Amino acid sequence: MSPQGDDRPPKRSGGSGGKGKPDQPKKPGGSGSSGKGEKPEYTVYGKSGRSGRGGQKRSAPARQKPGEGRERPPYRVYRSRPSLRDRIATPWGKPRFLWVIAIAYVAWILIPVVQAVIFSFNEGRSITQWQGASLRWYVWDPDSSVLHDPALQHALLQTVKLSLLTAVIAVPLGVAFAIGLHRWRGGVARSTNFVMLFSFVTPELILAVALFLLFVHSFRFIGLGTNAELIGLIVLSLAYPVVIVRARLLSLGPSYEEAAQDLGASPARTIRRVTLPLLGPSIFASAAIVFALALDDFVIVNQLSRDASTQTVSMAIYSAARTAPTPAANAIGTLMLVTSTIVIGVAVVAFP
16 A cells, blocks of 8 residues: 555556556446446646646546537638529529610600700701700790790690690590499490500501591581590590509509498499599599690691691691701790690699
8 A cells, every 4th residue: 555645656456367467447338337428537737747746637528419519610602603694584683784775765765855955945047056045936036936926826725725625524534434444344344445445556547547537427517627636635545544543443442432331421422522532643643644645646636637727736846847947846845845744743743
């Protein structure tokens, strides 16, 4: 026995066969261990690296599963570059060329309009060579300006009159037609809806020629002139309020009208006090679109016009372009453009 406090390791004991081999340590959990899963002991050395100086015995740490208790290293996701064919053929991809097409379309539409507006303020008679800014063709020229030319004034008044009458007549008819088609069911309703939408698929020139033959041969009591132009514009623009108001009716649904009738309102009172106020934005938008459409129409009014007394602004501009155009045509066209823009702007601001 070594004395008390001796740090020397114990002496080796003889094993089997009388040889001086050291005893093999028993594996943890084996038959010679005190308990299952017992952890082996190991010696922690001090700074000197020897067991006799500052060394102490500690139990070995528990084994961890692979990847447990430590953070995974960061990794990168490498994505392959899509080819040009994939970019074009993928409908869910980010649009890359649509903005180019949109800008080109807007430029194609606006550049000629801006050029016409600019040359309406030209000092000279040319519509291609700039000679200085002036209001000559609006108010100052004593013979050819919009303010002093009787033909241009009459054309302007005729255009505004036809546009207002078309909006006043076509919009109420379209609203009533839309409400009737919305509540009407059956094959006759589908046929009527197709007839109403027929003006959308029929070229305007074909419609104008058909109306011309109708008023010349069948309806001679109407004849050509302002009445024929008004009827033609109404036929052309009637489908627009029908489509817009029907879309509004489909979005509203029948719940408001059913609630009003449950509270005791009659069908006529329900339409007057509930349906029409809810259709106000669509009715106003329809009126603005019909007014702008009739304001610059050329095919219908040119085909159904009788003489110079029924000439509109579009016909005056066309006639001036065929002979010797002056900036006065640009000036009256600018006035019509401003009028249409104001009407559409009011519609947008009033019912956003």
